[in-house]
Structures are given as C-alpha cells and as structure tokens.
C-alpha cells in the first residue's frame with residue numbers, strides 16, 4: 049500500500065511536469081490550430097541556461113531562475129516573431145507542424161553548439177534531503193515541481209478567464225476571422241501566446257531540472273510527452289491538457305513499477321493509440337462535430353512543378369551521368385556518405401508519395417526503417433538467411449504494420465495523424481531498446497553481413513553505390529509513371545479535398561492505404577540496406593530523430609517532385625562530411641535550413657529552381673486576363 | 680424509369696429541420712431544377728442524396744436501387760456525380776489534370792500498369808487527356824489547361840468542376856448553383872454545356888437561382904422552402920403557383 053502511494057505520488061510529480069508542457073501546447077493549439085513541436089526545446093533551454101548561470105557564474109538560485117526564464121522567453125518571442133507568426137498566414141497546417149519541428153531541431157542544434165553533448169545535472173533548489181510526510185518520502189524538489197505546476201496552471205487559467213488579453217486570445221481561438229473583424233490584433237496575440245508557451249516551457253523545464261539529467265536533445269522527450277498528454281486529454285481544452293498530463297505521469301510510473309521500466313514508454317504509447325482510436329478528441333474533452341461539406345483548409349496551394357518534354361529528359365540524363373561518374377572522382381569518406389544519402393533517398397521517396405502527393409503527415413518513417421533494418425539484420429546474423437530474403441521479410445512486416453497503422457489512423461487528420469505516426473515511431477524505438485535479446489538493446493547488433501544477391505556480395509562502397517543508384521532509378525521511374533497517371537491524380541485529389549475526391553468515386557481509404565504501404569515498403573528497404581551498409585545497427589541510427597531528418601530532406605528538396613528528395617538527402621548527408629569543422633553545427637543547420645526553406649521557398653530547392661527556369665521563356669496565357677474580365 | 684426517387688427524406692441539425700419529409704422524383708433524361716430561397720435546404724438535400732450526411736429518415740433510390748448506407752464514393756461509383764456549391768477544384772493540379780481526375784472511375788488500367796509504363800496505360804492516359812481537352816475547349820478554357828486550376832477565376836473553376844463531373848460518365852448529374860458567380864459569357868458557356876449534356880442523354884438535377892436559365896431549359900421544377908417540398912411541376916406551373924411566390928417574396932407580396 050505504501051509502495052503504491054509512493055508510486056502514485058511519483059507519477060503525479062512527473063505528470064505535473066507533463067501537464068505544464070501540455071498546457072503550453074494546448075494554449076498555442078487553441079489560438080493557432082498548430083501543435084508546436086518546439087515546446088520541449090524551451091524546457092531544455094531554460095534548464096541548461098539555469099545550469100550555466102548557477103554552476104558557471106555562481107548566481108544565486110532565484111536570480112538564475114528568473115534570468116533563465118527571461119532569456120528563454122526572449123528566444124521564444126524572437127523565434128515566434130521571425131518565423132512562427134509570419135509563416136502562419138502562408139503555410140498549410142501540416143507544413144506549420146513541420147516548421148515547428150524545424151525550430152525544435154534548430155534549438156537542439158544550438159544547445160549542442162553551446163553546451164555540447166554531455167549530460168548536465170542541476171542541484172536541487174533546497175538540498176538533497178527528502179521530506180518525510182505521513183511516512184512517505186518525497187524529494188524536496190517535488191514540492192517545487194508541484195508548486196510551480198499549480199502556480200502555472202492557476203495563472204494561465206486566471207489570465208485566460210479574467211484578463212482582457214486572455215479573453216482576446218480565446219476569441220481568436222473560437223473564430224480568428226471574427227476576432228480580426230472586431231479589431232483584435234491576431235498576429236500580436238499569436239506572438240503573445242507563443243512567448244507565453246516559451247515561458248511555461250522554461251518554468252517546467254527548470255522545475256524538473258534537478259531530478260533528471262539534461263542534455264541537448266532531452267527536449268524531444270518533453271515535446272513527445274506533452275504531445276501525448278494533450279492528445280489523451282483533448283487538444284483544445286486546457287483542463288483536458290492538465291488531466292492528460294497527470295494521467296500520463298501516473299500511468300508511466302505504474303507501468304515502470306509493475307511491468308518493466310524498459311516498457312514504460314511502450315505502455316504509455318499503447319495507451320495513446322487506444323485513445324486515438326477510441327476517442328480521437330481526447331478522454332477529457334467533449335467531441336465536436338464540424339460541418340463537413342465546406343472545405344476545411346484553403347491554404348494548401350502549392351506551385352505546380354511538372355517535368356515535361358525534352359528539357360526534363362536531358363536534365364535527368366545529365367544528373368544520372370553525373371551520379372554515375374561520381375565514384376571515380378570522390379574520396380573514400382565522401383563515397384560512403386554518398387551511399388548513405390542514396391539509401392536515405394529511397395526512404396524519402398516513400399515519404400514523398402505519402403506526404404507530398406497524398407498529404408498524409410508521417411512522423412514515424414524511421415519506424416519502418418527500423419523494422420526493415422532489424423528484420424534483415426536478425427535474420428542474417430541469427431539465422432544465416434540470405435540478405436535478400438531478410439529484406440523481403442522486412443518489407444512484409446512493414447506492410448503488415450502499415451496496414452494496421454493506416455486502419456487505426458484512417459479517420460485521423462492533421463495533428464492527430466502526426467501524433468499517431470509519431471507514436472508508432474516511438475513505439476518501435478522503445479521496442480528496439482526493450483527487446484534486448486532480439487535486437488541487442490541500446491548497444492546494437494554487430495556482425496551484419498554485406499548485402500548480396502545470388503552469391504555476389506556488394507561489399508565495397510562502390511558496388512553498393514551502383515546497386516542503390518540503380519534501385520533508386522527504377523523506383524523513381526516507376527513512381528513517376530504512377531504519379532503522372534490516374535493513381536497520382538487520385539492521391540493528389542485526396543491530399544487537398546477528400547470529400548470532393550470521394551464524390552468522384554475515388555476510394556479514399558484504399559488509396560491512403562496504398563500510399564501508406566508504398567511509404568512503409570520503401571522505408572523498410574532503406575532500413576535493410578542501411579544495416580547491410582554499416583554491418584551494424586543500433587536504435588538511434590533508426591530513431592525518431594531520423595524521421596525528422598528525412599522530412600527535412602524532403603522539404604528542402606521539394607515535396608511532390610519525387611527527385612527533390614535526392615537534393616535534400618545529398619545536402620544534409622554530404623555537407624557535414626565535406627566541411628568537417630562544421631560538423632558540430634550540422635543539427636542546427638538542418639533545423640535552420642528547414643525553417644528557412646519553409647519560409648522563403650515553400651516549394652523546396654527543386655520546385656523553386658524549376659519555376660525560375662520555366663519563367664524564363666515568356667508567353668503562355670496568364671489567368672490575369674480572365675480575372676480582370678470577371679471583376 | 681426514374682433516375683432519382685427521394686422519399687420522405689428528413690434531416691435535422693440540432694433544432695433546425697434542414698430537410699423535412701421531402702419526396703419527389705427525377706425522371707430519366709429530364710433536366711430538373713431544384714429552387715428555393717437561401718437556406719431552404721437544397722445543398723443539404725444533395726448532401727443527403729450522396730450520403731455525405733447521414734439521413735434521419737426516408738429513402739433515396741437511384742435508378743430503382745436503394746442507396747441505403749453506401750459511402751459517397753460507392754454512390755459515385757454507381758454513376759451519380761455531383762458538384763459543390765463553392766467550386767472544389769483540386770489545388771496543386773492544373774485545369775487539365777483536374778478535369779482528368781473526374782475520369783477516375785472509368786480508368787481500366789491499375790496503378791501497377793501505370794508504374795510500369797505499360798503501353799496500354801499510356802494510351803489510356805493520352806485518350807483521356809484528349810477527351811478532357813475537348814471538354815475544356817467546349818467551355819472556352821482550353822488556353823488555360825496547364826495553369827493551376829485554383830489560380831483561375833471562380834467562374835472558370837465552376838466550369839472545370841462541371842467538366843470534371845462530366846468526364847466521370849455520370850448517369851445522373853447533381854449541380855449545385857453552377858451559374859453563381861459566373862459572368863454573362865461564362866453563363867452562356869454553361870447553358871451550352873448543359874444542353875450538350877442533356878442531349879447526350881444524361882439526367883440532370885440542378886440547383887439554380889438564375890430563373891431565365893432554369894425556365895429555358897428545365898422540364899421540371901421542384902421548389903423547396905424551409906426544408907419542405909412545397910411544389911413540383913413544369914416551369915410554367917411553378918411560376919403561377921401562389922405558394923412559390925409567397926416563399927420567394929413573403930406573404931406581403933400577395934396583398935400588394
């Protein structure tokens with residue numbers, strides 16, 4: 049009984065931190081309709097700044113806390129003003145989600161540059177000695193955490209319910225158009241809510257800093273936990289966010305105590321999937337019905353990039369020839385990076401079919417890479433099966449998972465779909481770590497053979513390079529044929545308007561599943577090849593960070609172009625190899641690049657380049673003439 | 680035979696009876712106009728017929744076949760096509776691709792054949808593109824075939840949507856205010872298109888406010904008011920019906 053109470057208290061403590069982060073997420077979501085994935089970044093910025101001020105500069109705790117919160121809030125306001133708020137009017141919601149993922153990566157990269165990759169521990173605010181209350185031992189920091197959480201929750205509630213700014217924020221959330229007409233400055237309020245969420249994040253991060261160790265990428269953990277908590281509680285209800293956070297904390301602690309700490313995350317993720325299927329709008333929020341016969345989102349326009357005619361053919365052949373001679377001119381290190389870039393490009397191709405053409409966000413592509421990689425690796429090392437068989441088996445398992453996942457997520461859209469796929473990725477992550485007997489756990493699987501077909505081993509970087517290049521070529525050509533025909537048109541119709549697509553007899557469910565299947569299969573192939581290339585596979589090589597990296601590759605290159613992903617993959621993989629001294633800046637550059645591309649060339653490098661080229665020869669009818677007629 | 684039979688169809692949104700025990704039939708080969716003041720429930724009726732909304736009661740039969748609980752895409756598969764009141768062309772696709780998207784249910788080659796660039800699939804694509812171009816030509820939009828459909832003015836988008844539905848080879852076409860927002864030239868293009876559709880033997884049910892367009896071409900008119908069907912008849916009968924005049928002009932009109 050006492051042990052049980054102890055677990056519940058621990059759960060509530062952890063849960064109150066989740067609740068605070070969920071509160072921040074929910075606030076921004078209500079005002080903008082966007083889940084701000086950068087939220088966790090503010091937690092680590094706050095905590096690490098606190099550490100530096102306290103440990104390196106010797107500031108007294110209260111002063112250091114205040115300064116850390118202020119600095120983080122300023123960073124938040126800066127990012128909001130420079131990036132989040134101006135993009136909000138121009139980008140569709142799914143892109144905004146990715147933009148915040150980019151901001152998160154940029155913050156992580158910044159933390160890596162400033163603080164390095166070692167873990168930090170902040171001393172508790174009021175000593176190490178636990179407090180004993182009714183026979184239960186509490187870490188003294190627990191009081192600080194609980195106090196901070198209660199303070200934050202009450203003040204957010206008070207601010208929203210009782211102050212003019214709060215009421216304006218809620219008006220924005222209910223109906224931005226009406227709020228604008230009534231003279232509410234929506235842009236400024238959005239910025240305020242973004243700054244507020246940075247402040248909340250910093251406070252939450254600082255409060256828990258003393259009871260956990262921190263490093264540059266701990267922010268992801270916070271974002272994920274907060275995201276899951278809001279989803280469990282209900283995204284657009286502040287009370288639901290708090291309840292969801294507490295619930296998640298308790299559930300995780302119970303799972304860690306009574307099941308296994310290795311599977312604590314897996315349990316909470318499974319809980320989340322059940323919630324998403326059973327009550328997508330959250331356990332603690334009323335479900336709302338929306339009018340379905342009006343188009344939800346009009347900001348989904350994208351420039352049309354089409355490769356047609358002789359120019360495209362010649363361009364393609366030139367690029368291909370260039371890729372074919374590259375191995376002859378580059379050095380060994382660059383060679384192996386080239387192989388990796390091409391392998392990742394295959395996974396990005398799948399992502400493009402699903403995200404670029406069908407408009408379904410997938411934050412879990414690394415999950416399929418992991419399935420493909422581990423299946424092939426385990427079958428090859430443990431059972432001595434030929435690599436090709438392992439690769440095919442991986443595809444089979446990935447397709448089965450994709451089938452289940454797509455059935456689960458069929459009715460989910462936007463942030464919910466993003467969350468469900470992220471959950472899938474995290475679930476696979478935690479299984480690769482947890483199923484140590486099978487996967488080698490955190491330290492990974494060694495002794496994976498080279499890829500071979502019918503006795504011919506692709507054991508040099510050159511041979512593997514040509515193999516992957518050929519495979520990529522076949523895939524690009526095949527997908528291009530599909531995307532230019534009825535199949536591609538059906539997917540693109542679904543991307544922007546499922547209702548109108550269904551009214552044409554397009555079976556939305558079947559096509560979404562097909563796109564999901566293609567995405568999963570290509571991810572799985574890439575994962576297998578990755579394992580055969582490295583002869584080694586560890587969880588973080590195919591972890592969730594990889595999912596975000598591949599999304600960055602896709603977006604930097606250009607969504608909906610198939611070949612654009614190659615530019616992104618080459619850029620992100622090769623730049624750090626070519627400019628070795630800059631390798632430490634890789635993560636930050638990746639995040640910034642993603643954000644900048646979104647803001648200044650939403651069609652990606654390839655799309656923007658193609659458009660610039662096609663604009664050169666003047667002529668062709670412009671819609672302007674017709675527009676003038678009707679006005 | 681009737682292309683469409685609506686019987687005792689009922690739907691409420693909260694307290695609002697958007698469709699109240701509506702019954703009427705659309706004979707095969709006819710051009711039936713559905714009219715009524717704003718908010719009468721015309722669009723809702725379309726949404727119920729295509730099962731976009733679940734009906735509270737009543738039945739819908741399409742060429743004698745009960746539509747029951749079929750999904751919107753299954754209903755489209757049967758050959759019942761509709762357009763939307765606000766044009767819903769697909770963003771990110773050109774005008775031509777938008778029209779071609781309509782032919783989805785008519786395609787014989789599957790995704791695999793298309794991915795393998797099989798000659799049959801390529802030929803089918805070319806045939807389809809030619810038919811789509813011919814339709815765009817008919818409505819005077821062929822010059823804009825390679826332009827993003829959403830960058831065209833509203834009138835052109837609505838015409839594209841009609842062409843798209845047409846390329847799907849419908850047996851019955853439901854058009855929701857296709858002429859709203861069209862200028863005079865575009866309206867002329869539309870009525871030419873409507874005549875061509877009717878002459879091609881496709882049954883049409885059209886929601887339209889433009890009375891001259893309705894009266895010229897409709898063979899039957901159904902009038903809705905406040906969710907209920909208040910009159911059915913030929914255009915001439917409807918124009919003389921006091922209930923219709925009351926619904927449109929209010930009770931004061933009778934006095935005056």
Ligand SMILES: Nc1ncnc2c1ncn2[C@@H]1O[C@H](COP(=O)(O)OP(=O)(O)O)[C@@H](O)[C@H]1O
Nearest residue numbers: 339340692695697717718719720721722723724
């Ligand atoms: N999804 C919905 N939710 C709530 N009310 C609706 C919905 N669809 C239609 N209505 C209501 O039903 C009534 C009829 O609307 P509608 O069918 O659009 O009229 P019409 O097309 O004849 O102008 C209106 O009062 C409208 O507000």
Ligand SMILES: [Mg+2]
Nearest residue numbers: 721722723764
């Ligand atoms: Mg209407």
